[in-house]
Amino acid sequence: MKKQLLLLAMILLPLVASAHDIEVKNADGVTIYYNYINDGTELQVTFCGGNYQYQGNVAIPEEVTYMNRTRKVTSIESSAFAGCSGLTSVTIGNSVTSIGDYAFEGCYGLTSITIPNSVTSIGGFAFSGCFGLTSVTIGSGVTSIGDNAFDGCYGLTSITIPNSVTTIGNYVFYCCFGLTSITIPNSVTTIGNYAFYCCFGLTSITIPNSVTSIGNYAFDRVDLTTVVSLIENPFVIEGKSSSYSAFNVNTFNNATLYVPVGTIDKYKATNGWKDFAYIVEGTPTGIKVIENTQKKNATVYDLNGVRLSEPKKGINIINGQKVVMK
Known part of the structure; x- marks a missing residue:
């Protein structure tokens, strides 16, 4: 029985150790691991397997030549870079159309990311837990942002969502404490549950x-x-x-x-x-304070600069600020 288990382990070992179809070294010396997809006509970036992790600066090329065959790199597999804490920057080639679930989860050394216009979908939890992210540029081709995509990002202070996006999923910017500015385009029809929950800076x-x-x-x-x-x-x-x-x-x-x-x-x-x-x-229009009660001991003027004994209904200037009184 022990011999049979040992034999089975030896058979399965290559499958465990090799989580990719090919590995190709870029011109900069960084090795990227790929799987064949779409009947072998395209490539998908995948995780490394074993103890090796992507780290430093990684550039995902638009196409890769291997054994005299050139194929486009069209996607980043789920969890491809998950947990790569030593990853500091990623350049995504313009041929990539999708970023899988958990693709960069926990890459807290990542400080900025630019998602090219070729990408149409960002998977759930794609950048969840990327504490170090301060800048995210989302390309104009993105139509969907998956649930929890930027959950727990901080460092993130502002983000502009392109006009191509129709849905902001559940928990997308959950607990992005540092987020102070967000632009939602006129293409968005749905804002999901907990989408901006705990974004204290907004x-x-x-x-x-x-x-x-x-x-x-x-x-x-x-x-x-x-x-x-x-x-x-x-x-x-x-x-x-x-x-x-x-x-x-x-x-x-x-x-x-x-x-x-x-x-x-x-x-x-x-x-x-x-x-x-x-x-x-x-x-x-520059009105900074809205009130429905009178302010005592305040300096009050109307819009013509005439001092008033008390605020009137409408717009007043109280202590140098425009105030609407109801």
């Missing part, structure tokens, strides 16, 4: 008219001061009394919700949105 958000659903806890644990909704026909969201509130309670109570002119009555009648204490038609 203070304002603009939601385009294309959005038709905002998931549970999407902006929870985020104390926003300004929410600009360009949605003409508001849909129901989970309100502040719900166990699945889309926004933080502090946001509902203290933020100003700017809505399109002529829609304020719709917002005040729609569940979730009507929970905002301060709803104003139009967009922010």
